[in-house]
Amino acid sequence: MTVNGRPVSIEVEPDEFLADVLRDRLGLIGTKIGCREGECGACTVLVDGDAILSCIYPALKAEGRSIVTIEGLTREGELDVVQQAFVDAAAAQCGYCTPGFVMVVRALLDRNPHPTEAEIEEALAGNLCRCTGYYQIKEAVQLAVERLGAGGGAP
Amino acid sequence: MTAGAVGESVRRVDIEAKVQGRRRYPQDFSLPGMLHAVVVWAGYPHARIRRIDPSEALAVPGVLAVLTHEDVPVNEYGINIYDQPVLASDKVRWLGDRVAVVVAETLRAAERARDLVRVDYEELPIVDDPLEAMRPEATLVHEDRRSNLLKHIYVRRGNVEEGFAAADVIVEGTYHTPFVEHAYLQPEAGLAYIDDEGRVTVICAAQWPHDDLRQIAHALALPLEQVREVVPAVGGAFGGREDISVQILVALAAWRLRRPVKMVWSREESIRGHGKRHPFHMRHRWGATKEGRLTAVEIEAVLDAGAYASTSVPVLENAVSFLAGPYAVPHARIDGYAVYTNNAVTMAMRGFGATQPPVGYELQMDRLAEALGMDPVEIRMRNLLEPGSIAVTGNRMPAVTSARETLRAAALAAGWREEPQGWRRPGASILRASHLRRGIGVACAYKNVGYSFGFDDRSTAIVELALASDGSIQSALVRCAAVEVGQGVTTVLAQLAAQTLGLEVSRVRVALTDTAATPSAGSSSASRHVFMSGNAVVKACRQALEKRDAALREESGATRIVAEATFRGHDVRRTTAYDIVDGHCEPHISYSFGTQIAIVEVDIETGAVQVDRLIAATNAGTPVNPRLCLGQVAGGVHMGVGYALMEEFIQQKGQVRTARLSEYHIPTVADMPRELESIFTEVPDPDGPYGATGLGETPTLPTAPAILNAIHDATGAWITELPATPERVWRALRGVPAQPAAPARRPCP
Known part of the structure; x- marks a missing residue:
């Protein structure tokens, strides 16, 4: 598989999940584990461009695929447009759910750069946040959409 | 002009790292040679332990130890009293009791061995209902106590019989609130090791690290200087990290085995292993004149304290002071009881005994308004505590309060009009469909800021200035153990320091909480850090400036100035304990007020409730960082909506x-009010730093009663038991009682 653009070759056990491989073997601790049942979304990463829940995604399935984690969004110290929007909208408090939200929004905007409010809500509805009430996260998404529309920061 | 000073929505100091996944939480730390530890949890909610046999577990390759009560030097801990065993010895009293800790080279080995620790139990009858638990013949949770009653607190003011005799109308109600789970996204985790100075060091999430230290040192029989706690990023707290979770367990294992030991709880362990918000059974009887003025209240509340005391006594103390609401009432009889059961331990959770009372007092207010045909805003306006009013506890309210301002602001935003005859609600709006009913509900609430009832609340800060040769300040370092749990306190303290020092906020750094380097600031709770630690930081900055000026006068050539200051809550208002005769006291240092108005749509076919619009008027004094304040309101409303409509931690036997x-549901983005309008009334707190005060808890309090009052307005049904799930609403609309399987709610004793 490739992880954040780099080829990675490791042996995994059949019962290992992608989140653990990323965190414990590759040191990519930005991917968070909150429930281990695919309920909270904190572990979201991109697999071939799709947002998936890495805490319930068997690591074996990742063979030959392209994985992008939160660490892979920052390029040469420059924040991704979604990350920057989260900063500007103050869309993180404790921050534990934040990487998962950022990845979900990144996947949404890659697929659909002009989402409606309902489409934004639908994309965010699989991720839990206990701090923000989601309003500032929604503002961050709108901000990212505007900036992408203005031609800025598209990867 | 100081960039980033008070009143500016400066960027959080930690946010760039957080959006990149670079901030480390306790589970993100590892050390070479690290061992993994797992808990063997109680097998029953109430049982005697006959024997613990670790032999099979110890035979698993890679297992180094199975620690039991015999390995704990002083086998007790507890935030208020030492009534919890670190590892259960004779008895388990709830499912969250820890019986043993398995330590192994790998997590796999530890988990495998956990299932092989044989514990021989003798099951005991359980007591899972606080009202049953109060009966004299009830099974005792703690056999060394004569009863399960942990504490009874009461207030007697005036003469309630006289008050009721003077009433034109009397309304009664019983209310029940559930156990609530904190559900912070980051489960408990800790890494302990022996540092280079020989201290047992624990990296973990905490709210009051110095108090953890006291409990770790006590259990390990070590001097305080030999333990240390480092708090990295914390993934939410909400009161749930005020009690010890993994701290003593990893410290014990590291101390015994002299190697780093890590423990990470799963979500199931987190939900099982930490306490919950107290369920309240409340019974109210209120009288008022036909002008809508309260004449008397009689209130009883029974709190389920769960298996151990935790902070149930101070939660009860708080609750009793708030049960009558932010209203002036001449005659009151209030009784509160906290009772041990074999249910989950109950503890601090956003509001600390101020969250449950509004579910009673604000429904009582609307019942009175209905009985008198009076507008719900008008009746509240006639009874609110004013500056200098006498509260039920006999104390005089501060010279500045903001209850009226928040009610007024919320009412105006919702379309109320102030007319010569009084406040008048807006007209009905158009319905979207025939099966929907729309309603509007008001609720006021208030909360203490800082620790109450005689507790000597204090926070200490150290400020270090780096000076240029001309004496100008280059940068400042603030050392204060006010834990950043997500609320933004680090940013706010930096702003307060910047304001005081006349420095750009980017030149102020706030040190990470490490008990070895930062003095105690008290807990990240009671909405207190802006007020307490903010005042401490401002005081330390002012002292540092004085020292700098003296150094300049003396031409000492100093390049570094250090000042330490402690702020004491009692310098603002000296609080006192409940009087043993009438319960009169000076309960709180300071107060925060809020009013919310909810506009809901009830689907009368399904019972589903959607909050269409929520107006939240909050007084945070002068908001230090309006954007962060908005985040506190939105997050508070999130918990309030969950409390109102969906959250219930359920135990059966x-x-x-x-x-x-997937079983304990917290609101997703789709469950939140479609529109949130937040208003800050900005009545400055004369005792707060630059007029600011705390607001971490107040925005949670009015949400649920505002929604319940709106459901009543929409449908005529009173939902008196939270949460107002579709089933409960549906049943209430049809007068169908709950299923027989659900335990019947009885009135209070």
């Missing part, structure tokens, strides 16, 4: 029925 996030 002591067994947890909501052990996962």
Whole structure:
């Protein structure tokens, strides 16, 4: 598989999940584990461009695929447009759910750069946040959409 | 002009790292040679332990130890009293009791061995209902106590019989609130090791690290200087990290085995292993004149304290002071009881005994308004505590309060009009469909800021200035153990320091909480850090400036100035304990007020409730960082909506029925009010730093009663038991009682 653009070759056990491989073997601790049942979304990463829940995604399935984690969004110290929007909208408090939200929004905007409010809500509805009430996260998404529309920061 | 000073929505100091996944939480730390530890949890909610046999577990390759009560030097801990065993010895009293800790080279080995620790139990009858638990013949949770009653607190003011005799109308109600789970996204985790100075060091999430230290040192029989706690990023707290979770267990294992030991709880362990918000059974009887003025209140509340005391006594103390609401009432009889059961331990959670009372007092207010044909805003306006009013506890309210301002602001935003005859509600709006009913509901609430009832609340800060040769300040370092749990306190303290020092906020750094380097600031709770630690930081900065000026006068050539200051809550208002005769006291240092108005749509076919619009008027004094303040309101409303409509931690016969996030539901983005309008009334707190005060808890309090009052307005049904799930609403609309399987709610004793 490739992880954040780099080829990675490791042996995994059949019962290992992608989140653990990323965190414990590759040191990519930005991917968070909150429930281990695919309920909270904190572990979201991109697999071939799709947002998936890495805490319930068997690591074996990742063979030959392209994985992008939160660490892979920052390029040469420059924040991704979604990350920057989260900063500007103050869309993180404790921050534990934040990487998962950022990845979900990144996947949404890659697929659909002009989402409606309902489409934004639908994309965010699989991720839990206990701090923000989601309003500032929604503002961050709108901000990212505007900036992408203005031609800025598209990867 | 100081960039980033008070009143500016400066960027959080930690946010760039957080959006990149670079901030480390306790589970993100590892050390070479690290061992893994797992808990063997109680097998029953109430049982005697006959024997613990670790032999099979110890035979698993890679297992180094199975620690039991015999390995704990002083086998007790507890935030208020030492009534919890670190590892259970004779008895388990709830499912969250820890019986043993398995330590192994790998997590796999530890988990495998956990299932092989044989514990021989003798099951005991359980007591899972606080009202049953109060009966004299009830099974005792703690056999060394004569009863399960942990504490009874009461207030007697005036003469309630006289008050009721003077009433034109009397309304009664019983209310029940559930156990609530904190559900912070980051489960408990800790890494302990022996540092280079020989201290047992624990990296973990905490709210009051110095108090953890006291409990770790006590259990390990070590001097305080030999333990240390480092708090990295914390993934939410909400009161749930005020009690010890993994701290003593990893410290014990590291101390015994002299190697780093890590423990990470799963979500199920988190939900099982930490306490919950107290359920309240409340019974109210209120009288008022036909002009809508309160004449008397009689209130009883029974709190389920769960298996151990935790902070149940101070939660009860708080609750009793708030049960009559932010209203002036001449005659009051209020009784509160906290009772041990074999249910989950109950503890601090956003509001600390101020969250449950509004579910009673604000429904009582609307019942009175209905009985008198009076507008709900008008009746509240006629009874609110004013500056200098006498509260039920006999104390005089401060010279500045903001209850009226928040009610007024919320009412105006919702379309109320102030007319010569009084406040008048807006007209009905158009319905979207025939099966929907729309309603509007008001609720006021208030909360203490800082620790109450005689506790000597204090926070200490150290400020270090780096000076240029001309004496100008280059940068400042603030050392203060006010834990950043997500609320933004680090940013706010930096702003307060910047304001005081006349420095750009980017030149102020706030040190990470490390008990070895930062003095105690008290807990990240009671909405207190802006007020307490903010005042401490401002005081330390002012002292540092004085020292700098003296150094300049003396031409000492100093390049570094250090000042330490402690702020004491009692310098603002000296609080006192409840009087043993009448319960009169000076309960709180300071107060925060809020009013919310909810506009809901009830689907009368399904019972589903959607909050269409929520107006939240909050007084945070002068908001230091309006954007962060908005985040506190929005997050508070999130918990209030969950409390109102969906959240309930369920135990049956002591067994947890909501052990996962797929079973314990917190609001998703789709469950939130479609529109949130937040208003800050900005009545400055004369005692707060630059007029600011705390607001971490107040925005949670009015949400649920505002929604319940709106449901009543929409449908005529009173929902008196939270949460107002579609089933409960549906049943209430049809007068169908709850299923027989659900335990019947009885009135209070």
